[in-house]
Amino acid sequence: MIRAISFPFRKGRSFLALSVMALLSVAASAHAAETIVLTGSSTVAPLMAEIGKRFEETHPNLRIDVQTGGSSRGVRDARAGLADIGMVSRPLTDSERDLTAFTLAYDGVAFILHKSNPVKTLTRQQIIDIFTGKVRDWSEIGPGRGTIVVENKAEGRSTLELFLTHFDIKSSDVKAAVVVGDNQEAIKVIAGNPLAIGYVSIGSAVTEAGLGVPIKPLPMDGVEATIDAVKQKRFPLVRELNLVVRKQPEGVVKEFIAYAQSDQVTDLVKDLYYVPVGH
Amino acid sequence: MIERSRFRFDGHLLLVWAAPLTITAIFVWIVGGVLLHGLDQLSWSYLVEAPRRAGRQGGIGPILVSTLLIVSVCLAVAIPLALGAALLLAEFVPRRSTGARIVRLSLDVLAGVPSIVFGLFGSAFFCSLLGLRFSILSGGLTLACMILPVLIRTIEQSLRGVPNAYRMGAAALGLTRTRAIVTVLLPVAAPGVLVGVLLGVGRAVAETAALIFTSGYVDRMPSSVLDSGRALSVHIFDLSLNVPGGDAAAYRASIVLLLLLMLINGGMLCIHSLLKRVMGISAQI
Secondary structure, three states: OHHHHHHHHHHHHHHHHHHHHHHHHHHHHHOOOEEEEEEEOOOOHHHHHHHHHHHHHHOOOEEEEEEEOOHHHHHHHHHHOOOOEEEEOOOOOHHHOOOEEEEEEEEEEEEEEEOOOOOOOOOHHHHHHHHOOOOOEHHHOOOOOOEOEEEEEOOOOHHHHHHHHHHOOOHHHOOOOEEEOOHHHHHHHHHOOOOEEEEEEHHHHHHHHHOOOOEEEOOEOOEOOOHHHHHOOOOOOEEEEEEEEOOOOOHHHHHHHHHHHOHHHHHHHHHOOOEEOOO | OHHHHHHHHHHHHHHHHHHHHHHHHHHHHHHHHHHHHHHHHOOHHHHHOOEEHHHOEEOOHHHHHHHHHHHHHHHHHHHHHHHHHHHHHHHHOOOOOHHHHHHHHHHHHHHOOOHHHHHHHHHHHHHHHOOOOOOHHHHHHHHHHHHHHHHHHHHHHHHHOOOHHHHHHHHHOOOOHHHHHHHHHHHHHHHHHHHHHHHHHHHHHOOOHHHHOOOOOOOOOOOOOOOOOOOHHHHHHHHHHOOOOOHHHHHHHHHHHHHHHHHHHHHHHHHHHHHHHHHHHHHHO
16 A cells, blocks of 8 residues: 555656756756847847857857847846847937947838839828828829829838837828738839839838839938938938947957947848948 | 528528638638748748748748747646646545635636736746746746646546546445546546647647747757747747748748647547547446
């Protein structure tokens, strides 16, 4: 009777001991390599993950772990020391001056029309009226005529977020005829419809227009939509993508931040349609 | 009069058929849409290669491994705990006792809690307090917490479904309670337990919100359960929201997730019917 009861217990205990030992040995091996942890903005995360992978290739004993959670988490974790580097997709506010920011790239939004559309520029109010359905025909605006085809982005896109914040309109107020997912799709729609208006990340708008796609990026508040205007922070609809640290970075963290800002990763930045800080 | 009743009969039939047809149509629409958008580039190399260009190229090898590890950790922890709790509720505590009622009520409340809340709990408890940080272990444990309520309640129900004659028979043969549970009750309740596990796995594999803050975002091949590992659902979420041009890749990964779920469900249903046949025979003897 006693044997019958104690037997499974003893078996259980040895199993527990074995699994604890296995876990500990695994834990020991997992911490052999040095790890840089980044947390924060989900807009910056895919970019940093790619930059991290490329950096790891030349630093075999280093691991770069990128985690998401939003810009405010990036600030909080960098401050608390939970992360070596925080990712923040906006400039630091006055209350965050205890952190140091390193701008990695810019994420900008430009409005695009078909190349044959005679409209040269739109004011802030005109854009709001068009996207909220108050103005429905191009003849109400100026040169040209025909029903305006409004193209909006799908929920959750960073360009949608930037657009809504900048014009201070609610997502539910936008009266769109077409809803698209990404920049390529948006550009395809505009290029195929002379009456359409939409917005895409400025990097892809300028690149595609340069490649001869029949689209026309509109100036905003009198500033031409160019990469230079974005870099000089003159273009209104732009946000910074920043890496933030609590104290001046040292050693490999410093090296990694410099690498992320360097020309060696320009192709990765452009591949996600952001504007690099370098040339 | 006859005409009218026949007409009404047809109307009812139409209504009865409309429900399953609508559900089937929605299913076909979703699966068809996903297949249409992502099937063209699906290949074996996609399943084993590492992702490149933020997941837009390459494969999902490390992500599949992470997903399976997370689900394994989750089940390894959740099944024994759920069995224990369900046995206590079904066999050892009087059904209407205050303690059992409180436990049952709290389980039902927990079953309705949104997964993001479990994610935040897991992030605070497993990742920070227990120091497991972003890891497959944290993710699996969080998922275990999430599926425990459903698991316990289904296992409890299936244990309750075992006829009392079995318990009395076991007692008449002089079996101890432990022995009766191990050799009689659990085998008979096994098909029901499996259904509970099936429901739990379904929830676990498809979970995104609870995993983003626990198992994390790293898409490297995990070397242990203490590494951060991206789950398939997190990968799909990231591709469709944060990666420009990631839609096609998101559809491709969705197909794999659908296949994985169907594979798990199919496998479990096979075991289920097998168990039922075996248990049915033993019950007759």
